[in-house]
Amino acid sequence: MLPNPYDHIPSSALRPISGAVGDTVFHQGDPTHGLYVVQTGRVHLERVGPDGERFIIHRAQAGTSFAEASVFSEVYHCDAVIVEAGALIRIDKAFVLAAFADPAFARAYGRQAAQQIQAQRQMLEIVGIRRAEDRVMAGLIAGLLEGSIVEFAARLQLSHEATYRALRKLVQDGRVMNPSRGIYHLHP
Amino acid sequence: MLPNPYDHIPSSALRPISGAVGDTVFHQGDPTHGLYVVQTGRVHLERVGPDGERFIIHRAQAGTSFAEASVFSEVYHCDAVIVEAGALIRIDKAFVLAAFADPAFARAYGRQAAQQIQAQRQMLEIVGIRRAEDRVMAGLIAGLLEGSIVEFAARLQLSHEATYRALRKLVQDGRVMNPSRGIYHLHP
DNA sequence: GGCAACATATGATTGAAATCATATTACGAT
DNA sequence: ATCGTAATATGATTTCAATCATATGTTGCC
Numbered sequence A, B: 001m002l003p004n005p006y007d008h009i010p011s012s013a014l015r016p017i018s019g020a021v022g023d024t025v026f027h028q029g030d031p032t033h034g035l036y037v038v039q040t041g042r043v044h045l046e047r048v049g050p051d052g053e054r055f056i057i058h059r060a061q062a063g064t065s066f067a068e069a070s071v072f073s074e075v076y077h078c079d080a081v082i083v084e085a086g087a088l089i090r091i092d093k094a095f096v097l098a099a100f101a102d103p104a105f106a107r108a109y110g111r112q113a114a115q116q117i118q119a120q121r122q123m124l125e126i127v128g129i130r131r132a133e134d135r136v137m138a139g140l141i142a143g144l145l146e147g148s149i150v151e152f153a154a155r156l157q158l159s160h161e162a163t164y165r166a167l168r169k170l171v172q173d174g175r176v177m178n179p180s181r182g183i184y185h186l187h188p
Numbered sequence C: 001g002g003c004a005a006c007a008t009a010t011g012a013t014t015g016a017a018a019t020c021a022t023a024t025t026a027c028g029a030t
Numbered sequence D: 001a002t003c004g005t006a007a008t009a010t011g012a013t014t015t016c017a018a019t020c021a022t023a024t025g026t027t028g029c030c
Helices: A004-008 A068-072 A093-099 A103-127 A132-141 A149-155 A160-172 B004-008 B068-072 B093-099 B103-127 B132-141 B149-155 B160-172
Strands: A014-019 A024-026 A034-038 A042-048 A054-060 A079-084 A086-092 A177-180 A183-185 B014-019 B024-026 B034-038 B042-048 B054-060 B079-084 B086-092 B177-180 B183-185
Touching (some): A004 A103, A034 A042, A034 A068, A054 B103, A054 B132, A068 A093, A068 B103, A093 A103, A103 A132, A103 B054, A103 B068, A132 A160, A160 A183, B004 B103, B034 B042, B034 B093, B068 B093, B086 B093, B093 B103, B103 B132, B149 B160, B160 B177, B160 B183
Antiparallel strands (some): A014 A086, A042 A054, A042 A079, A177 A183, B024 B079, B034 B086, B042 B054, B042 B079, B177 B183
């Protein structure tokens, strides 16, 4: 149910929270209570610029956690705004900090964090590729095409049209197989 | 000297390694020995596609570590190629795993990892912004402009020309201050 | 001081991806 | 069965960032 490491956290530390669209879970500058796991719905983390301009620093999907770093800081550094109604769970920071004394939790946390860092680095490299064709190819090699082409395109930060065109080109050049409509993959 | 958490690792676990350009530190599929810290030089992590096409999943700079996730896996999932001669330190995985039993190490690791994840998420959001002007503004709000505009542009995955133009536009629109040549910042 | 190298800056041109438009196909609901 | 919605697919047009070109300012070096 919860992402891996937090299985080690006692259920007394889990605070269920429900929110409607537009609700702010916490504000920039608020004292930190802990991190959050999104069960359903979507949450945006926004930083507010000096002139009140908001920009999104993260979009948290159902099944993911956010504000993990708040466990180690005194105040939140952004706003958390609910953009799709749903249910959250807050995990109190004191419990997480205490859990680090348990080597099993610590290793589970370390593993999960290291893998996430690696995956994000790869994403940064991929979205840094300018040519749509190269980016799509890199995305395929990285195994990012699970589900629809539309989702794949969104992950690659490309329009789906550009993604379709790149895929067609790659198929024409024999670098990608297209055994049937909507199915694309590398050779063997 | 070393990034924060690894201060807790005994020096007997630190293996100095020197390499010349083109040397491969490890290959995809090799059994893992541990993670690496780049003291000087640069290292590319490359994944090899099915048709032998290589694509870079990370560029490790001096002062950063790489292959952290190898501590938790049996084999390396990419090649590490030295692209600029320098010195590395390998930290044996067994010592890192053992160190997780020390809550101080575990928390230091957790803090560092959580902050890195947050920073990378923010970078992913920023480089996902299409309009150069908006991207530059987001970069300014995020405090990414330290050092030269050229470095700033590289971080934003923009050409420096586009970055200069966006900065000029932002100054013209009164959103950014340009007190002197080469100096740009937000209002107060 | 003069030179080399680089950062800053901006104009002109080009190219590639976004956008707009339009079919076709697939799939679930009624 | 047919209606509606979303994914797949591709063509036409537009936009905007990359690229090329060029100039000035700044810094360190001999």
